[in-house]
Amino acid sequence: MNKSPEPIVLCGMKSYFYLTALLLCCSHAQESTADPFAEQAPNANTTNEVSVPFDSDTIIQSLEYIKLPVSDVTRLLFDENLLGDSVKLRESLTKLIQEGKAHTHEMMCNAGSAGTTLTSDATIEMIYPTEYEPSRLLQTVQMPQNTKFGKEWQKLISHLQSGVTASAFEPRNVGNSFETKSTTNADRSYVQSRLAPEIVHHEGWSYYGKEVDHEGKPSVRMPIFSVLRYSATITTSVSKPQLLTIHNCVDEKGALDPSHKILVFLRSRVIPTEKSK
Amino acid sequence: MIRSLIVLMGLASCSFAEVIVSLRAFELSRDLAGTLTQTPEKAYDIALQAIKQQQAREVETLLVAAHETFFVQSESFVELIYPTDFVADELPETKREKAPENPSISPRPLSYLDFIVFSVGTKLQAKATLAKHNHFLLDIEYSRVTLHRWKTFPNQHANPEFQGCTMNTKITIPQSTWQFMGFRDTWRAESPVGAKVAFFVRVDPLN
Numbered sequence: 001m002n003k004s005p006e007p008i009v010l011c012g013m014k015s016y017f018y019l020t021a022l023l024l025c026c027s028h029a030q031e032s033t034a035d036p037f038a039e040q041a042p043n044a045n046t047t048n049e050v051s052v053p054f055d056s057d058t059i060i061q062s063l064e065y066i067k068l069p070v071s072d073v074t075r076l077l078f079d080e081n082l083l084g085d086s087v088k089l090r091e092s093l094t095k096l097i098q099e100g101k102a103h104t105h106e107m108m109c110n111a112g113s114a115g116t117t118l119t120s121d122a123t124i125e126m127i128y129p130t131e132y133e134p135s136r137l138l139q140t141v142q143m144p145q146n147t148k149f150g151k152e153w154q155k156l157i158s159h160l161q162s163g164v165t166a167s168a169f170e171p172r173n174v175g176n177s178f179e180t181k182s183t184t185n186a187d188r189s190y191v192q193s194r195l196a197p198e199i200v201h202h203e204g205w206s207y208y209g210k211e212v213d214h215e216g217k218p219s220v221r222m223p224i225f226s227v228l229r230y231s232a233t234i235t236t237s238v239s240k241p242q243l244l245t246i247h248n249c250v251d252e253k254g255a256l257d258p259s260h261k262i263l264v265f266l267r268s269r270v271i272p273t274e275k276s277k
Numbered sequence: 278m279i280r281s282l283i284v285l286m287g288l289a290s291c292s293f294a295e296v297i298v299s300l301r302a303f304e305l306s307r308d309l310a311g312t313l314t315q316t317p318e319k320a321y322d323i324a325l326q327a328i329k330q331q332q333a334r335e336v337e338t339l340l341v342a343a344h345e346t347f348f349v350q351s352e353s354f355v356e357l358i359y360p361t362d363f364v365a366d367e368l369p370e371t372k373r374e375k376a377p378e379n380p381s382i383s384p385r386p387l388s389y390l391d392f393i394v395f396s397v398g399t400k401l402q403a404k405a406t407l408a409k410h411n412h413f414l415l416d417i418e419y420s421r422v423t424l425h426r427w428k429t430f431p432n433q434h435a436n437p438e439f440q441g442c443t444m445n446t447k448i449t450i451p452q453s454t455w456q457f458m459g460f461r462d463t464w465r466a467e468s469p470v471g472a473k474v475a476f477f478v479r480v481d482p483l484n
Contacts, residue, residue, distance in 0.1 A: 073338055083297060083340075084481050132389055134364060192344075208360055208389050208435075220389050222358035227396075232349035234342055235295055242483075243297075246340040247353040248399050254355050255424065256398060261338065262353075 058271040059182045062109040063197055064241075065228070066093055066263045067249060068102035073261045090241040090265060105262055106199055108178040114270075115183050123175030126202060128223045129166035164209070164219040172225065174202050184238075184270050191268040192235045195244070199228040203254040224254035230264060241265045295483035296345050298403040300419060301455070302337035302474050303328065310460045310473040320457035321477050336465065336474055337421070339401045342483070346406050348416075354398025357424065359437050362391035397422050397439065405480045411452050413480040419444045423464045440464050444476055455479045 076082050082089040096102040112118040182193040203226050207218035228247045236242040244264045249257040303324045305313075309332065313320040327333035343349030404416040425440040442461045450456040458476040465472075 070335070070338060074335060077299075077338075077340070078301075083299065084483060130392060134390075203355065206358065220360075222392060224358075225356040227352065227354055227356065227398075229352040230341075230350070232341065232343040233347045234344050234349075242342065243340070244342050245349075245351040246338060247351065248339075250353070250355055250398075254357070256353075256355070258336065 055273050056113045056115060057184055057188065057273060058111060059114050059184065059191060060109065060111040060269045060271065061180055061182060061191070061193065061195075062107065062267050063178060063195075063244075064104060064265040064267070065106040065199070065247075066097070066102055066265065067105040067260055068093070068096055068263065070259055070261050072096060072101060073246065073263065086241050086243045086265065089243060093263070106176060108176055108197060110178055110180050115181070117179065117181045119177070119179045121173070121175065121177045123173035123177065123200075125171050126174045126223065127169050127171045129168065130170045131166070131168035132220055133165040133167045172200070172223070174200050174225070176200070182268065188270045188272060189238055190235050191238055191270065192233070193266070193268065194233045195266070196231045197229075197264075201226045201250070203250060203252070206254075226250040226254065228262065234266070236266055236268055238268055238270050241267045294345055295342065296405045296413070297340060297342045297481045297483060298349070298401075298405055298415065298417065299479045299481070300337065300339045300401060300417075301335065301477045303333045303477075304336045304463050304465065304468060304472055304474050305333035306469070307471040307473055309333065310475060313457060313460070313475055317457040320475065321455035324475060324477070336463070337399070337476075339399065339419070341401055341403055343403075343405075346404065348402060348404045350400070350402045352398065352400045354396040354400070354422075357395050357397050357437065358392050359395065360389035360391065360434075361393045363389045363434055395422075395437075395439065397424050407482075408449055412449050413452055414447065414449050415478065415480055416447045417444070417478060419476070421464060425466070442474070448478075450478070450480060453479065453481050 076089055076092055080092075082092065093102055097104065108120070110118045110120050176199045177197070179196040180193055182191050184191050203224045205221045206224055208220040208222070209218055230245050230247075232244070234242070234244070242265065244266050247262040247264065249260040249262055251257040305324065305327055309323070309327055313323060316323065324333055328335065339351065341349045341351045399421045400419070402418040406414040406416075408414045420441065420443045422439050422441045425438040427435045428438050429435045442464055444458060444461070446458065448456065448458070455477045456479065458478055460473040460475040463472040463474050
């Protein structure tokens with residue numbers, strides 16, 4: 001009766017030993033197959049990169065900004081009822097452009113793989129002052145040794161005063177930017193896009209104060225920027241223009257121009273890859 | 278087979294997927310605005326008739342296209358940077374070409390210390406959701422800020438005065454029908470006293 005447990009214990013110890021050895025072998029095998037290039041490429045990028053499949057379609061999207069008088073906008077959209085037919089509306093605008101009544105204000109285009117975020121910028125980084133220090137008396141003045149305090153006194157005293165000094169600056173990107181992320185349906189007849197185009201123009205300066213600089217212009221000046229911005233998610237037919245929005249215009253003085261409007265059109269094209277056809 | 282089914286499901290689900298939200302604003306007299314309020318269902322026709330008779334004029338036309346149930350935003354504005362903090366200079370002006378007309382109220386020139394950025398222009402944000410019986414639930418926000426004038430103070434400092442007009446509402450409207458949205462005061466300085474601006478919105482399905 002007392003000998004019966006020993007073989008079981010021995011058998012259990014043996015099975016435990018074999019099980020442990022098996023687990024060690026398995027874990028070693030898993031470690032060796034988890035990252036086979038880890039030792040060969042120690043400097044490899046370990047961040048989560050979004051891999052784009054090689055067989056994804058290429059989507060080309062172009063934006064057109066067409067400027068025309070308000071009277072033509074209301075006539076085409078509401079009197080001729082072209083609100084829901086952007087193809088006929090775009091053809092009518094082509095005629096107006098040929099007649100010189102409308103013109104293309106801006107164009108942007110992006111091309112890239114479906115499902116990826118595309119960004120294109122064409123900007124100038126304009127740095128302008130945001131703070132000014134007031135005029136002050138100078139602490140020291142270097143004067144010629146042979147200076148005579150006579151008629152030249154009026155000219156010399158003007159050098160004792162420092163002009164208005166710009167003390168802080170800020171950069172602003174002036175130009176256009178176009179960010180989009182698009183996908184197509186299975187038969188490539190529609191393109192769904194998330195768009196965010198923006199146009200920033202420098203329209204001029206607004207002047208403050210009466211102190212003038214060496215060019216005779218007021219020293220304190222601030223730039224006037226005009227911004228046209230649109231952001232939306234929309235599905236459009238491939239190769240057909242689609243009216244996206246109407247923007248207000250800005251005149252040369254930096255004020256809203258009530259006589260003109262800007263119509264924004266989107267046109268998408270899809271180039272399928274050989275593998276995805 | 279599966280791909281075709283997905284396409285069919287997609288096309289079926291996007292029968293009203295894309296919408297165009299339009300906004301028009303007409304400036305008209307106060308009496309005519311009162312007439313529109315009494316007959317809102319015929320307000321758009323009355324406003325168009327007034328335009329043909331040159332008793333009203335169109336002052337705003339905006340439009341946005343987007344996916345249904347998604348917010349769309351369209352902005353066109355000018356960033357005006359104007360001073361908000363100023364001090365008198367330590368020194369009198371030395372480069373003035375001619376003597377000030379009233380030197381007692383402007384003894385010293387000003388120095389501007391701080392500025393603020395203010396957007397002057399229009400903004401339209403909308404979200405249209407398809408409701409029952411070919412109606413759309415429209416969530417719309419329109420704002421228009423214009424520079425009214427520069428107000429000059431005795432110390433030669435000038436501050437801008439802005440004029441704002443906003444419309445922020447949710448409303449259920451039938452599709453492809455102009456809906457009267459009320460009126461606001463006009464923003465045009467050259468308009469007659471008491472003139473009003475009546476707003477109309479409309480939602481059209483695409484596809």
